[in-house]
Amino acid sequence: MSSLDPLVKPIPETVDIAIIGAGPQALTLVTHLLQKKASLRDRLVVFDRAGTWMAQWKQQFGALEIPHLRSPAVHHPDPNPYALRAFAANRPSELFPPYDLPGTQLFQGFCEDVIERWGLGDGVIGASIRDIEPIQIEGRDRFRLHIQDHPPSLARRVILATGGGPPRLPDWLAEIAPTYPPERLQHSSQIDLRTLHLGGEEILIVGSGLTSGHLALGAIRRGARVTLMARRQFYEKLFDADPGWLGPKYLKGFQAELDWGRRSQMIQEARNGGSVTPKVLFKLRRLEREGRVQFLENCQITRATWNQGLWDIDCDQPQGSLPSFDRLWLATGTDFDIRKHPLLQQVQRRYPLETVGGLPQLDEHLRWGKSQLFLMGPGTALQVGPVARNIYGGKLASQRIVPALTKSSLARVA
Ligand SMILES: Cc1cc2nc3c(=O)[nH]c(=O)nc-3n(C[C@H](O)[C@H](O)[C@H](O)COP(=O)(O)OP(=O)(O)OC[C@H]3O[C@@H](n4cnc5c(N)ncnc54)[C@H](O)[C@@H]3O)c2cc1C
Missing domain, CATH: 3.50.50.60 (FAD/NAD(P)-binding domain)
Known part of the structure; x- marks a missing residue:
């Protein structure tokens, strides 16, 4: 059986760290988290309606017959930036010019290898989350995850990695x-x-x-x-956004900008x-x-x-x-507006947060206000910058989220 076959895993009643979504961004978070603190393995639960890693990604690339990625070989879910190049050592024809863009099959094979090496083959629970309800139990803040056709689960911390928004329609x-x-x-x-x-x-x-x-x-x-x-x-x-946005060249100035409106403008100009x-x-x-x-x-x-x-x-x-x-x-893209996110309606009522252009003003660890809910993907752009929705955005997000999940001094304990 391949590491990507769906395995029926029971849905736990309580979860310490619930990750919703099992795309490249969530996979990036899990590898970075386990690298930092392997003991968290038994405390994480990944939910995806597909029940496997990378289902949406594979569907998108297959359906459009995309031969290779737009991003270079150092953009991938493993913490070691050179891991994909090493994996491709005997498959050089699958790295495309310029800048060694990984072929679709190569990238998929590499992600399967990552899943196997990190022992995540049976790590995704097939469940569609319908809503996230902040509640208090004995004075502690928790999230009740409402699950399609199943009783809810109770989570202490939630990471939302559900990808892009709904289609943008004229x-x-x-x-x-x-x-x-x-x-x-x-x-x-x-x-x-x-x-x-x-x-x-x-x-x-x-x-x-x-x-x-x-x-x-x-x-x-x-x-x-x-x-x-x-x-x-x-x-x-060549790329969605100039490579200067992957590191300090542009991110330094972006993060020094304290006006959220100006940051939103910088993101639009960059993309x-x-x-x-x-x-x-x-x-x-x-x-x-x-x-x-x-x-x-x-x-x-x-x-x-x-x-x-x-x-x-x-x-x-x-x-x-x-x-x-x-x-x-x-081919009009997607519309991302966090205020309309179907899973965050109750969270926004319980923990109101300012937004600019549909993007939330998260804290530096990508945490939603005073809650224990973290975002990945497009909703993190005001902190992570214009590549937030891309594969590399998952790495930038992980670098911010992992310390908050592993260091008690950075945790907000209710
Ligand atoms: C055609 C295309 C090509 C792209 N090419 C590149 C590229 O070459 N390089 C690059 O860096 N970026 C690329 N991107 C952008 C981005 O990297 C991909 O979209 C990537 O898949 C984003 O990863 P993700 O984990 O955020 O989201 P996704 O891959 O969309 O994963 C989100 C997962 O969440 C699950 N989910 C959503 N809602 C729920 C719910 N309520 N309950 C349970 N599960 C849920 C979905 O089933 C899905 O599996 C591309 C995007 C597209 C559309």
Whole structure:
């Protein structure tokens, strides 16, 4: 049996450290925590609705047929930065230029190796958390974790590592009568290229990020013609955010900034919306010359009408010869607003916390106010910076959370 097979593990009634989510960020936290204090092993419980490590990550990379990561080989869940390179020693063809970007299979194999080496193979409990309720028991603060189809668990400390927010959907969507087949209008997170036959189809993809690029290349491989539309110009960038954001070069100034609003602005400027890697843009430009892709830039849909089996599109910058489309794909990213997080409604009432642009003002250990709840992922950006949602953001977050979980002087004891 592989280390990633789901094993049915009972859900404990009480938990010391509950980690919700078993993606790359949670895996990073667990390895860093065990490295610091191995005795915590029996006090941690990881919950994920999938019941295994990395399920969402694997689904995303498989569904978009992504050949390799955008981030370099030192970005991974093991505390040893060179561990992935060592793992790849006999697989050099799976490190892609520039900067040795790990191939998808290599990265997945490496994460399985991490899970095995750290003895985490049976470490995930298959449970979907529905809500987190702060309660007091005998004068002590605890969290009641409400679990789908199961009695609740009681946790002393909680780390929320549930990844990104819900799909960001454009306004014009609300105007469309729901008479179209659902597979003809989808957000990128719903699309699985592996299941599609698209020969001869016209597909309109909205969004200027790398996901648009992956979807376009996948659709063209299946014989479709693609129109890529964005409200800005498509532009190329190697990484999501400049590598200066991984260390003191930019983080020092960011953390010295005491104005949270200014920090939020710095994050937006650093990420600067979606971008495509030079390699993917090069491929798309070549396909443009072959007539298989067209780019519509500085252009937004104002109305989409489902008309006799095809989409008719109106835009704010009318384009000469816009065809009718078989499918509309929205590669418009996700909307992260902590105020709307479904698991944090009761926590926010019990422990009110200021937010800026939907991001909470966590303390330096990524702790939610005076509670024993910690965040990982996009919600930590005001402390961790623009790479908060990426794999490396998991490392930066772990460096802050681990001391608070292991040093009694940093714990807030209720
Ligand atoms: C297509 C794509 C490519 C990317 N490529 C890169 C890259 O190359 N490099 C990089 O650094 N970053 C990349 N990212 C960004 C980021 O690294 C990944 O999204 C990564 O998966 C984030 O890890 P995570 O652990 O925060 O979240 P996830 O991988 O989303 O894991 C969260 C987990 O939480 C579980 N969960 C959520 N809610 C609940 C609940 N209520 N109860 C129980 N379980 C729950 C989910 O099942 C999921 O398994 C990419 C993102 C996408 C979408």
